[in-house]
Amino acid sequence: MAKTRTRWVCQNCGRTTPRYMGRCPGCGEWNTMVETVESSDQPKRGPSAPLRSQPRRLPEIETEGLDRYPVAMEELARVLGGGLVPGSVTLVGGDPGIGKSTLLLQASALLAQSTGHPVLYVSGEESARQIRMRADRLDITNEDLFVVTETDLEAIHHHTEEIKPHVMIIDSIQTVTCDDLSSSAGSISQVRHAATQFRGWAKSSGVAIFLVGHVTKKGSIAGPKTLEHIVDTVLYLEGERFHAYRLLRSVKNRFGATSEVGVFEMRERGLVEVPNPSEMFLAERMVNAPGSAIAVTMEGTRPLLVEIQALASHSTFGHPRRTANGVDYNRLLLISAVLSRRVGLRIFEQDVFASVVGGLQVQEPAADLAVAVAIASSVRDQPVAADMAVIGEVGLSGEVRTVSQTPSRLREAARLGFKRCLLPRSLRGTDELPTDGMTIIPVRSVAQAVEKALV
């Protein structure tokens, strides 16, 4: 008879305790401890058992067949670091209904085509017919794309042995269960066990695996943070409920740069790549309207032009409000304080709203100066010059600070037809910056920037 014992496992951080606790001693979360039964008769390897690992000299390790699979979807390839690495495990997280299954179904068809080898799509959430319906909508037909509805780990392994796919999709990791474990599907022990198994297969057989992961209310991938350690690459598919664009962001990548971003648009025919996102975000811009300024932010290594809008209106209460949408609230408070103390704008009796058009989240301080200029433009009711982009971080003394990657920002602004750019005046000067026909207007302070920007 196998000896079993009961353990309580935190569903948030994975901490185990021998008895129930209302609050996890590891992460401090409440009501996260779940009872799990562990069987203790794990087969122990005796000293005479053959070893499976063997140290080898570094140059003797062969790398053939390890070329990346080309992904005929430029935005996805970029986020993966230039293609899909054989034997890699990629976790794709995102809110419900954001388009994870759509993205991966499209990617599997493209990969089946480009590799010429089978791709296995395992779904634990939808029936094969539902997937077929989606494929019809996305106009996908491919002989090498296999679809199966399965949640049992053993059965999935069996199918893998049979079909020998080069790429495999598990939609989603939370639905996969292993009969050896008594805990329910989606629990931390199941998810961790399944992910470890998949990693093992990937490393031994060279199949590249995508795992879909659900996201919790707090925005992290449901279940364990440990899942992110198990896999090679973590991608998040993000978007706004009311906007059609989707951002695919890499937060961890063992084979490429992190914080790379791919931009897509959700259409009826699936996710369509947006090669020029700046154009999309500026498409509805009203030229010469007060309260609008163009910021140049960086998403990973890619510059992105976004419109910052601000509105200042007389406050009817004694306590003026600040409302931020897409810009960081605390930075908005800081910028408002700088505008009132260092520029002399009377916004202490005005409500100030600032938002990023298109529902994008801009976290970068490099957009500070654009926010400041947009607010000043609204307060003074004077528009910002239509052909001007604004780059710079704002400091507490009202000074404008240099930001990173200025050359790529300038090139993108020039490419989109901007003729002038406000830029922090740095000690190094602006001589070696690529202007591409743009006039650079160096500014030292927010006050100076406001004078130069408004017409």
Ligand SMILES: Nc1ncnc2c1ncn2[C@@H]1O[C@H](COP(=O)(O)OP(=O)(O)OP(=O)(O)O)[C@@H](O)[C@H]1O
């Ligand atoms: N006919 C359609 N036209 C346009 N968009 C559609 C259509 N059908 C579905 N969609 C889009 O696809 C989204 C659902 O995509 P998908 O099922 O890939 O999401 P998911 O992230 O896998 O969701 P879940 O977490 O439920 O598995 C919908 O939210 C919708 O935006």
Ligand SMILES: [Mg+2]
């Ligand atoms: Mg899905």
